[in-house]
Amino acid sequence: MNNNPQNSPNSSGKSAKGKKIPIIIVSILIIAIIVLIAYNLIPGSKNKSAVQSNVFSVRIGLLREPRALCPVKRNGNIERQVNQYTFIQAADYNPFTLQNTPVFIENIPKEISIDSGKYANTFRYDLTFRKEAKWDDGSEITGFDQLFFIKMILNPMVEIHPAVRNLYKKVKGIEIDKENPKKISIYTDKNYMLSRELVTNMEIFPEYFYDPGKIMRKINFETFLDEKKLSAVLDTLPGSKKFAEKINSAYFMREHISGQGPYYLADWEANSFIRLKRKDNYWGEKFTGIPYLQNNPKEIIFKIIADKTTSLTELKNGNIDVLQSVPGNDFKKMKNDSVYSNKFDFHNPLSMQFYYVIINNRNPVLKDKNIRKALAYLTDVDFLIKTFGTGGEKRLTSPVHPSKPYYYKKLKPVKFDIVKAKELLNKSGWKDTDNNGILDKIVNGKRTELNLTFVAKGNGLGKNIGLLMQENAKKAGISIEVISKSSKEFRNILKKREFDLVPSVISEDLADVDPYWDWHSDNIGPGGSNISGFSDDKCDSIIREIRNTRDIELRRNFYKILQILIYEKQPVIFLYVPTNNIIINKKFKAKTSIKRPGYFANTFELTKEKK
Known part of the structure; x- marks a missing residue:
């Protein structure tokens, strides 16, 4: 018996009766099979499997272009809608339970009163960053990153809102565990009601990315508590002026962004759109109970449409999926019109x-x-x-x-x-x-x-x-x-x-x-x-x-x-x-919140009929 498939009578382009099948038909069949396979991989296709249900994008209308993507410099309503996916806080109020919850720290720290010694009349907060928490280059998030972040805010050469800088002047000391740099103790002035939130509910920046020359490490933290001494050191420290100039420039405000959030900035076309893409193998995706670490959509795309009437038209025509801060009259009209109520969900939580x-x-x-x-x-x-x-x-x-x-x-x-x-x-x-x-x-x-x-x-x-x-x-x-x-x-x-x-x-x-x-x-x-x-x-x-x-x-x-x-x-x-009037395409399962900005696209899921 000849077991070689190449010599099999049904593998030589002939039928069982010996008739030849035209090569063009074979080619068409092959192409059809390829197209069928590809179709099944397209997000939203009828045969899409549950495994592929996270291969989707969310398109959001923005009423103006963000002035910058740097939360400590610009974080108005528009900026926050984008920043919340690239920069997250060490702890934050869960948008659905409204409880302050650890995000990339292990626990909300206890408040320890220090009554004597170097840090007398302060409160101490001991933070431990999650062992899984990493930056985009794979390095660990440590106390050195938080120390750098606070120094950057206190640096008078860096353009920071005076109110933010004044708040961080409440920090009186920082100690990083010598054996485990993921542990850090922060001492704050006792005379401030929100000192715990000051040290936990903050974004921190990766030192390796924003200060690769470690310029800020060359200055002891105690120096930052004396403005005159700090100015004198900064004036003579090589690289300090260039560091501040770069931090203040578009380079780090628009062009190069790196945070601990589940998405990264992929594209920003001025006055047109901003595209965020999901990070591959993101460390936080295993923590499914923390909304800020979820990364369900593959992409989050912000379409910048300055005119409110035009943005509503784009929503109605299906060119965007989410629109926030919709004027009350337009919101009510669309909600009461079956053409739109069958296509969209209408959310109006109270705004903060x-x-x-x-x-x-x-x-x-x-x-x-x-x-x-x-x-x-x-x-x-x-x-x-x-x-x-x-x-x-x-x-x-x-x-x-x-x-x-x-x-x-x-x-x-x-x-x-x-x-x-x-x-x-x-x-x-x-x-x-x-x-x-x-x-x-x-x-x-x-x-x-x-x-x-x-x-x-x-x-x-x-x-x-x-x-x-x-x-x-x-x-x-x-x-x-x-x-x-x-x-x-x-x-x-x-x-x-x-x-x-x-x-x-x-x-x-x-x-x-x-x-x-x-x-x-x-x-x-x-x-x-x-x-x-x-x-x-x-x-x-x-x-x-x-x-x-x-x-x-x-x-x-x-x-x-x-x-x-x-x-x-x-x-x-x-x-x-006012209410925060949010309209969301029904193809998504979405929850809204009183917490700004009211919606959280990274938590969106495709509805069953769209999978």
Whole structure:
């Protein structure tokens, strides 16, 4: 018997009856088989197996281009949507349980009081990085990386927001375990309420990538605690200026990014798109219970579409899968249209921010709290929510987010009441003496009419708030001119404090809020963060108590007192907490959260019918 397949009668291109099969037919059959195999490998194909279900991309609409991809330099809402996949924190609040959870450290450290010795009057936090935690080059994440990161922030040559640098000045000492560099002890000032979060809820940078010459290692940490000494060392240390120049440049802000997140920056085409790709053999993917380490999609693509109308059109046409911060009216229209409700899921969790109108307390007229209260009564917040919201918004009465356990619910929102506003204006001596419809009064020896300017950015919600206030204020004898400015002009006006009224937003995280930056008189000066210019000795004192109090219940009582004081003074007009309107294609199984930015594309899964 001939067992050689090449000599088999059915392998020579002939049929069993001896007829030849044309070569072209054989070729077509081979091509068909190849195409069939390839089809089964295409994401979303009908025969796709469960093993291949993670070979998919998520396309997200961004309303502007990120200014940089460096979380300690720029981390607004847009930047955060991208940064959260490339840079992760050592610990972070789980977006679904809202509990502070270890990410690439093993445990949330205990707070150990140090009462004597070199680090007397500090708290010590002992951190251990996970043994699995590695950088992109395969090297381990160690205490040297965290030490470098803190030195970089404290380096005056590096362009960091002053508020961030001031926070890290609370760090008083750092010790790395000599036998195990994955263990590090950090000592912080006792007089800061968020010292634990300061050392755990931070991104850290790989030293090998951002400081390959180890320039920062050449300076002892103690030197960073003495600004004059540090400046002198930096001025003479070879390579220090070049290090800072490179850190401050586009090279590390846009072109070369390296973090501990599950994705890396693959492409960035200016004003067009940003493409993130999943890291191969990522160390964190085994920790399936930690959302920030998940890497389900193969790619996350951000399409930069500056116009909101165009971005909605792209979503409807299937060119993007996710759109965040959708205007309330558009959100409701799409949700109520079966064409779109069958294609998309509509999520509107409360956002971790609130809207308010800043009143310039420096203005001699607006220093009078009766005038500020009258303006609050002339603001129909319920109408704003009904007109521009989705129904899930919440009124608020103080600078504390209603989701916080210490939000003081007994304070009632100021109701729209023109009569009450007129009473307060009359109480402060404002009358229409010349019958021109505008109230007037002698202020600083000069007859002054009650004319105010409301400055808004662009033509969005802020301007609409101004127009509503303008209409209602007119009925009470106040003239409000609404002025719309470009983003650049708007920032300039805020910087120079050249406004009477301006709409604004405060964004918060899940940690306890630090009221110092927005409400303490220390920050009133030029470039300060207290934009309203509000100043009150009692409030300053309570803010200091909040920052220095470790006992949670006692601190919450101080929060309550602060809210009552600010409610009584009415330095701004508190409006409401908006919903974060997110539309996501139904082909994904996705959960949203109150935690910014509200969605987490790395956790998305394909729905069963799409696998």
